[in-house]
Amino acid sequence: xxxxxxxxxxxxxxxxxxxxxxxxxxxxxxxxxxxxxxxxxxxxxxxxxxxxxxxxxxxxxxxxxxxxxxxxxxxxxxxxxxxxxxxxxxxxxxxxxxxxxxxxxxxxxxxxxxxxxxxxxxxxxxxxxxxxxxxxxxxxxxxxxxxxxxxxxxxxxxxxxxxxxxxxxxxxxxxxxxxxxxxxxxxxxxxxxxxxxxxxxxxxxxxxxxxxxxxxxxxxxxxxxxxxxxxxxxxxxxxxxxxxxxxxxxxxxx
Ligand code: ADP
Ligand code: MG
Numbered sequence: 001x002x003x004x005x006x007x008x009x010x011x012x013x014x015x016x017x018x019x020x021x022x023x024x025x026x027x028x029x030x031x032x033x034x035x036x037x038x039x040x041x042x043x044x045x046x047x048x049x050x051x052x053x054x055x056x057x058x059x060x061x062x063x064x065x066x067x068x069x070x071x072x073x074x075x076x077x078x079x080x081x082x083x084x085x086x087x088x089x090x091x092x093x094x095x096x097x098x099x100x101x102x103x104x105x106x107x108x109x110x111x112x113x114x115x116x117x118x119x120x121x122x123x124x125x126x127x128x129x130x131x132x133x134x135x136x137x138x139x140x141x142x143x144x145x146x147x148x149x150x151x152x153x154x155x156x157x158x159x160x161x162x163x164x165x166x167x168x169x170x171x172x173x174x175x176x177x178x179x180x181x182x183x184x185x186x187x188x189x190x191x192x193x194x195x196x197x198x199x200x201x202x203x204x205x206x207x208x209x210x211x212x213x214x215x216x217x218x219x220x221x222x223x224x225x226x227x228x229x230x231x232x233x234x235x236x237x238x239x240x241x242x243x244x245x246x247x248x249x250x251x252x253x254x
């Protein structure tokens with residue numbers, strides 16, 4: 001990959017947490033180059049440093065050493081061109097769905113009126129347009145997570161960071177959300193960094209899967225998923241899909 005095309009570049013990244021008792025090395029050394037519009041999954045066991053890596057790329061956590069850049073600029077604080085989705089949707093319970101989606105506009109100091117059409121477009125795309133005036137407690141967990149995705153996309157960031165966004169959902173809802181996410185990605189062509197510990201989810205979604213070792217993390221393997229797009233759930237029944245799953249499982253078990 002050339003200097004010109006890397007959208008996200010991580011070099012010699014190290015992260016050590018200081019606790020009162022001692023130091024915890026979360027990331028030993030990570031290097032990654034991600035191209036504009038790529039869908040990347042970061043796969044690894046629990047506690048290996050996936051969230052740490054994503055928070056550093058999102059400018060939400062300082063690094064210990066190394067460099068992280070987005071769009072050629074060093075990341076040191078949250079960036080406007082980055083949207084983040086966490087495992088829990090963390091919506092504001094007293095605000096309507098529409099107002100939750102518009103929240104980043106308010107915190108960025110932009111004019112809300114300019115973004116209302118876009119908010120409705122995103123709600124429409126995620127099947128929530130009839131719920132704009134509801135409050136979060138009136139929506140299911142899967143619907144709330146869709147609101148969180150709309151909220152992450154409202155200011156049109158070109159990089160989307162997702163940290164196990166569907167892991168709290170039941171298996172069927174999760175399948176639906178994965179399909180929905182791919183639809184959104186095909187339509188808007190964002191660069192996505194998607195953290196998961198589900199091998200099948202990573203294979204279904206990704207152009208490439210970065211496999212992280214147990215803590216302290218390094219990227220131990222990069223697997224290119226050469227499956228046709230657009231992808232439907234039926235692809236999970238194909239031998240090719242299951243070969244990727246078996247290959248990744250083998251890598252993780254070693
Ligand atoms: P993952 O998301 O892969 O489950 P994390 O990035 O959350 O892993 O954590 C990686 C390692 O860093 C874990 O061993 C965890 O205990 C440690 N860690 C995470 N956050 C902190 C913190 N704020 N202080 C100290 N240690 C932390
Ligand atoms: Mg995590």
